[in-house]
Amino acid sequence: MAILQHILGGGVSPTHCSTSFIPNPFLFGAEILNLSANLITNYSQEVPAQFNFNHGSSNVSNIDFCNITVSYTHPGQNDTINVEAWLPLNNYNGRMQAVGGGGYIAGRWLLSHYQMSAAIGEGYATITTDAGLGTETNPSNWGQISPGNVNLYLLQNLGSVSLNDQAVIGKSLINSFYGEPPKYSYFSGCSQGGRQGLILAQRYPDAYDGIAASAPAINWGEVLMAMYWPQMLMNVHKVYPHGCELDELTAAGIRHCDGDDGVVDGIIADPGSCQFDPFSVVGQSFNCSGTAMEISKGAAFIANATWSGPWSTKGKSLYPGPHIGSDLSGNGPMGQGLVETVCFNNGTCVGKPHELVTSWISLFVAKDPEYDLTSITHEDFYRLFRLSVQEYRHMGTNEPDMTEFFERGGKILGYHGLSDQMLPSRGGMRYYDDVTQISPDVHDYYRVFEVPGMSHCWEGEGGQPLTVFDALRDWVENGTVPDTLPISFKEKDGTRNDRIICPYPKRVTYDGKGSSTSAESFSCL
Known part of the structure; x- marks a missing residue:
């Protein structure tokens, strides 16, 4: 009825x-x-x-x-x-x-x-x-x-x-x-x-x-452990960069690779091919909330290791890290980053790991709610990494x-x-x-x-896809294959950009002659 x-x-x-x-x-x-x-x-x-x-x-x-x-x-x-x-x-x-x-x-x-x-x-x-x-x-x-x-x-x-x-x-x-x-x-x-x-x-x-x-x-067991990698390194080496120092390193990386696609828009279109050495800017001065600072070798080391992702005690890569251009400090719109620190008035800083990660390691891997993550060594990290993967393959x-x-x-x-x-x-x-x-x-x-330029699920410089579900339904019900999806974003000066995004492994490519704010100037190659 x-x-x-x-x-x-x-x-x-x-x-x-x-x-x-x-x-x-x-x-x-x-x-x-x-x-x-x-x-x-x-x-x-x-x-x-x-x-x-x-x-x-x-x-x-x-x-x-x-x-x-x-x-x-x-x-x-x-x-x-x-x-x-x-x-x-x-x-x-x-x-x-x-x-x-x-x-x-x-x-x-x-x-x-x-x-x-x-x-x-x-x-x-x-x-x-x-x-x-x-x-x-x-x-x-x-x-x-x-x-x-x-x-x-x-x-x-x-x-x-x-x-x-x-x-x-x-x-x-x-x-x-x-x-x-x-x-x-x-x-x-x-x-x-x-x-x-x-x-x-x-x-x-x-x-x-x-x-x-x-x-x-x-890759649940791997990725949650990988998220703790920079925090472990900071504790081991007693190096805790200020958030603004990490932001400056991120900005330097973006400046270095922004124009590789032929468009300067504050976004690295293909960060996998970005060849930026953070040690090349060590010693450069920058402004941190009105205070003059210099990029330290320790901050460059932590940033570089985070981008590389964790490795074993024998130097074997365990999991890929985030791309250059990602928010390391957590100062971005999402308020989350893998290298977050808390700094005090006396100038000292400590690490601030994500609760998602600390809960996983203590409750499910070490199986001890009181487990002290701040004291683990590289050897401890590698052992916990392997346990996380082995015990939780499901x-x-x-x-x-x-x-x-x-x-x-x-x-x-x-x-x-x-x-x-x-x-x-x-x-x-x-x-x-x-x-x-x-x-x-x-x-x-x-x-x-x-x-390109997008953070975790939402936010970032490159906009957010708004038609994914509609394209999925059209694909399922009508057989319409989604070869591209539209995306729009505004640059810091307010300029609106209409672009396309491409299905992996294709890359969005600028034609080199049309307006970089028009989707018609881009294709998937």
Whole structure:
């Protein structure tokens, strides 16, 4: 009856937003604990683009929807997971859009609700899961079941299991509410959400038709340890550069390589080919908040080591670092950097590692919440690095064989900022190369667009892609292949630039003669 009303243009009756109308979904291996349904009317929300990864900004107004929350457990695992679904009454477009999380949060948090707001505004039935973890950014409340013992069930929920559960439950609720399953199912996320999208394609190939997975936190065991590399080096060498000193080194690197693409715009278009030696500017003076300073050899060493990425005690590269041009100090718009320091009035500084990293090493690798990270040596770091990779391969999300997902017609589309300071784009492209070895025709199913000057998921000098999800849907439903995507940004003087971004391994290339502010002057080569 509900779907008949929808077809006739009358929408779904508000009376159907009731537990008496919506049965508990069936989920193999789980026990449903509770189902609640609440009618939300005249819902409005302004959604900024930076909180709506893979999409643009959205102004949602006067939407009526049914908010359904399903609580369940995996018997014997002592977990309680909540899946939240928003099902629009009047503008349903026949499609499901699941949204991902960030950091240690699987979903069902502030950013999820921004993204879900935009989704229902466009007519999608939208879902999110908390994986049983809540919304705390620090995993100390759930990471261990007892001293020295990791809560592997909850980590497994974050890593993979709850994500397929989310898809199964979402489709069941949609079928019950509208009278038929969704025509197409999509997933959208960045960072942790990007990793979630890729693990779904790798392990649950029938969960979604299209996945927007940007700046994915794959190679989990490696990348989290790699993020601590510069902090360890600062502690070992007792060198803690001022943030403004790191900013000056970053600016010097950009100045050195900015014009390599034929356009001087404050952006390194191809940072992988940037040949900048930070030691070449040691001793140069600069202004730091009104104080004259000189770039030190120690700061150049830390910056260079960060860009290079961690290496073993025998000099073997362990993981790529962020590109030259990435925010090292955390003084940029995102407020995050791998070489953050805190400086005091007496001129001394100390390291300020990211909580995401310190939590991982102490709770999950060393398995000691009181573990002193400030005293670890290079040898300790290498040992912990290997443990992180060996013990948590199930979190790695770097299985290159996605053949089954591709054979079903599934599509993956995403972006990665070339100035991503948290999850280096080189790690993501290395994975893409691995997938290519398994599936030489990968470009027919999976494309990643590199974004010059962009930071982690959003912000940066090079703009933010706003049409990724729309291009994904067009690819899935109409076979329209996304060869380029549009992007716009403003330079510091206010000049607007309209450009394109290109799917890896192609590079955006200036024709050398047209206006550098016009997309028509650029192509993918």
